[in-house]
Amino acid sequence: MMKILVTGASGNVGSYVVNELIALNENVVAAGTNVSKLKDKFGDKIEPVYFDFTKPETFDEALKGVDRVFLMRPPHLGKPEDLYPFIDAVKKHEVKLLSFLSLMGVENNPIPPHHKIENYIEKSGIPFAHIRPGFFMQNISGVHSVEIVKLDQIFVPAGKSKTSFIDAADIGLAIATVLHDAKAHKNSTFTITGPEALTYDQVAEVLTKVTGRKITYARPSYLKYRNYYLKNRKLDKNYVNVTVALYFMTRMGTAKAVTDEFYLLTGKRPRTFEAFAREHKEIFIKN
Ligand SMILES: NC(=O)c1ccc[n+]([C@@H]2O[C@H](COP(=O)([O-])OP(=O)(O)OC[C@H]3O[C@@H](n4cnc5c(N)ncnc54)[C@H](OP(=O)(O)O)[C@@H]3O)[C@@H](O)[C@H]2O)c1
Numbered sequence: 001m002m003k004i005l006v007t008g009a010s011g012n013v014g015s016y017v018v019n020e021l022i023a024l025n026e027n028v029v030a031a032g033t034n035v036s037k038l039k040d041k042f043g044d045k046i047e048p049v050y051f052d053f054t055k056p057e058t059f060d061e062a063l064k065g066v067d068r069v070f071l072m073r074p075p076h077l078g079k080p081e082d083l084y085p086f087i088d089a090v091k092k093h094e095v096k097l098l099s100f101l102s103l104m105g106v107e108n109n110p111i112p113p114h115h116k117i118e119n120y121i122e123k124s125g126i127p128f129a130h131i132r133p134g135f136f137m138q139n140i141s142g143v144h145s146v147e148i149v150k151l152d153q154i155f156v157p158a159g160k161s162k163t164s165f166i167d168a169a170d171i172g173l174a175i176a177t178v179l180h181d182a183k184a185h186k187n188s189t190f191t192i193t194g195p196e197a198l199t200y201d202q203v204a205e206v207l208t209k210v211t212g213r214k215i216t217y218a219r220p221s222y223l224k225y226r227n228y229y230l231k232n233r234k235l236d237k238n239y240v241n242v243t244v245a246l247y248f249m250t251r252m253g254t255a256k257a258v259t260d261e262f263y264l265l266t267g268k269r270p271r272t273f274e275a276f277a278r279e280h281k282e283i284f285i286k287n
Pocket of ligand 1: 008052054073
């Protein structure tokens with residue numbers, strides 16, 4: 001049986017892609033720069049492989065026996081060109097489907113790197129399925145949980161805009177669904193979102209309700225956010241710059257659409273933010 005290569009297998013979305021594929025009895029090759037992390041996470045349910053987008057010499061081994069690929073862009077690789085050598089290798093290898101983790105709205109917006117990456121994949125002639133999700137609920141439980149726990153604040157420069165947050169678990173299910181039935185989903189795009197669009201004030205209200213502690217939305221300016229994330233949090237500059245651009249887009253209204261494409265693809269309803277916050281409540285509690 002042919003195998004499915006999952007890049008970013010230890011990440012937010014990749015880890016759910018792996019587990020959903022295992023549930024579908026697929027053979028999974030889990031790729032990343034840290035093989036022991038993959039072994040710890042998935043045990044012997046997967047085949048781990050050392051893989052680095054910036055090291056083309058790692059591509060052949062990763063693609064051995066593989067006929068479908070999940071491709072994600074690690075957040076610190078800010079330039080679309082960083083992914084081109086691997087896409088070229090996938091083209092040479094001939095696969096039935098390449099599913100790329102893209103971003104909602106990029107078909108009309110050339111600024112995020114995903115726009116050029118999608119175009120590059122399409123021009124290469126590889127059968128594709130672009131999954132374009134809204135913002136992840138995991139941003140709140142991940143990168144932004146630090147200020148939520150320490151300062152009782154959500155520190156995001158999104159103004160009064162709305163976001164149709166989706167759970168990465170739902171994104172993983174959508175991606176596994178297209179990869180499992182590659183033929184049916186050849187050359188397709190799916191814009192998937194959560195069931196509702198929320199302001200960050202509403203997100204703060206949900207977190208207040210779930211934790212029983214007053215949590216507010218700080219609404220910093222772009223500059224304040226950028227300085228804080230670079231100097232206090234010491235996060236990667238490329239990553240911070242991409243997120244500033246994304247929050248700029250969000251304020252233009254690009255993150256608020258709610259679609260039914262997740263339901264049409266999987267037959268399931270996407271998780272609400274409140275259900276997500278309850279499931280991951282321990283993350284938001286002060287120790
Ligand atoms: N956050 C959002 O709201 C949102 C919304 C839409 C789209 N997206 C897109 O989703 C993507 C991020 O997905 P995610 O949150 O699942 O990622 P993530 O949790 O940040 O994980 C990054 C993954 O990349 C791997 N990695 C890092 N450097 C690598 C390298 N040089 N070569 C190969 N693998 C490498 C890491 O594994 P190792 O450490 O083992 O290498 C890790 O598994 C981004 O492209 C982002 O733009 C995000």
